[in-house]
Amino acid sequence: MAFKAELFREKMKACGISQKQLAERTSCDVRSISRWANGRQVPKSASILKLAEALGCSPRDFDPDFADSMEGVIVSGRVTAASHNAYAAMKLVFGVSQTQILELAPILFATVAARALQIPGDDDAFFAAHEREAKNRDIRINRFGHQDESDGLDLDRKAASDHKCFGLEPEHGSMAISRNLFCEALRRMVGQAGHRISIDMWQQDWPGHVPDADGFNPHVALLDLVAEGDPEIIRRLVRGEVRLSTSIDKAEIANKSTLGQLAELIRKDLTEQAALHRAMLEDRRRASQARLDQWRQGYELDHPEWAQEYEELTAALCHPAGWYPAHYSDKKIEEAGANPFAEARFIDRARYPGPFALFDHEPVYPCTNGDVERFKELQAHRAASKSAFEGGSQ
Known part of the structure; x- marks a missing residue:
């Protein structure tokens, strides 16, 4: 799903419309609109069309992968922008609708x-x-x-x-x-x-x-x-x-x-x-890096020993920063690079001598190596801290 709650909220704010007013204009339940705006739920295609009409915009303004109409035909669902490009190319070359x-x-x-x-x-x-x-x-x-x-x-x-x-x-x-x-x-x-x-x-x-x-x-x-x-x-x-x-x-x-x-x-x-896309990614990267720097200041003050231990384990166990698994697409790598706040790091198999299995193309390590187990505990703690940080900053 490509529905972006943050873009939906921004569009509502730009239009100066409240959730209650939007509910009245679309005949949608105000509680549903609240869940959509907070990212707790994704609206169905029919609802997205109603929201876009009420806000005077395209569904793609807050759902980039939404299939809009071409030649009067509306796809009931979402297809990727890559699929739209394929449709456009085939229309040019083969003259098909x-x-x-x-x-x-x-x-x-x-x-x-x-x-x-x-x-x-x-x-x-x-x-x-x-x-x-x-x-x-x-x-x-x-x-x-x-x-x-x-x-x-x-x-x-x-x-x-x-x-x-x-x-x-x-x-x-x-x-x-x-x-x-x-x-x-x-x-x-x-x-x-x-x-x-x-x-x-x-x-x-x-x-x-x-x-x-x-x-x-x-x-x-x-x-x-x-x-x-x-x-x-x-x-x-x-x-x-x-x-x-x-x-x-x-x-x-x-x-x-x-x-x-x-x-x-x-x-x-x-x-x-x-x-424009490169500029957008760079803006996102700068904003994400700023959030990471701000969060780190507080985390290192509250948990100095854990912060130091995480850095040491990262250096000992992980691939260098900016390394991604082979199955990551270029698009996924770009998106990950634009979000340093996520601190995406991957354990280097060569540094871990124990057996491992593959699940969803990611290494899953048995809890027999104390360093790996501790690293995952620290990752979970940092993730929880970031969630609290983001919740408090909104």
Whole structure:
């Protein structure tokens, strides 16, 4: 969900409207509006539309991923800005409307899902053929280099038999290397499409995860053209950090009819959007750093020994500041970097000799190492202190 309570409160304040007045204008319960404003609950799509109308703004002003209308069609729900960019690109290249794409969506999904469920069987057949060929030459080959790979394939087979097209996550404590079958099917299909589309920046293939369009390039040549090969703008387009449809609208208003003419205006607008996005992230980073510095002053006064112990354990156990796991997308890394108040630090496995398991792609350590256990206790204490600090500063 992308609904931002702080943006909703800011919009209410800018409009000079109280929660009670907004409730009267939208026929929503004032208690619901209070919960939405405080971030305790997320409004449904129909309510977001009512709120935006009453405040005289776009739903995206406080819900950046809200699907607004295109060509008179309203998507009942939220899709990412990256998905909107894909719609806009496909309209430019193929001349298709959002309505047509939505009509085909279940057909395309079912096709990819069916292909995904075939993958374990196809892989078994592929290896069996190579094994027979090797046997004819008196060569013995091993399919798996490690038991974790064999266990992962067993999970893939079970996922296929159970129609779990997104694959199955290993159980807690298991090191089985399973796959997201849907993503694997897409990867193979994209490979057959040549260089027309790309998922090079699509980092969403962990088992059990339902992917979105973040990182998907629907037409490589088009995005290269409108971004003039600028890798930052292309990355922001496929991540949904800049709006292609917004730039297209501005270009069309300027009465530029050909794609080449449109591209110049679109490129200029995308560059401006990218600059604004960088400035916004920097503003957020400065504000977050200021909050962190202010909180630290009080925390170090109240708990000097714990603060020192945390710094020592961080230096002993963790990766350097600014390090993020490989599965973090560029967008997630940018957002984390803009929020130093969160103090995102990750334990370095190489510094911890004990066994570990993977859960949701994060290392989960058993409580056998005193340093790790104490570090997590200190993290929890700091988090509670920050919550109290933020509650008191509002």
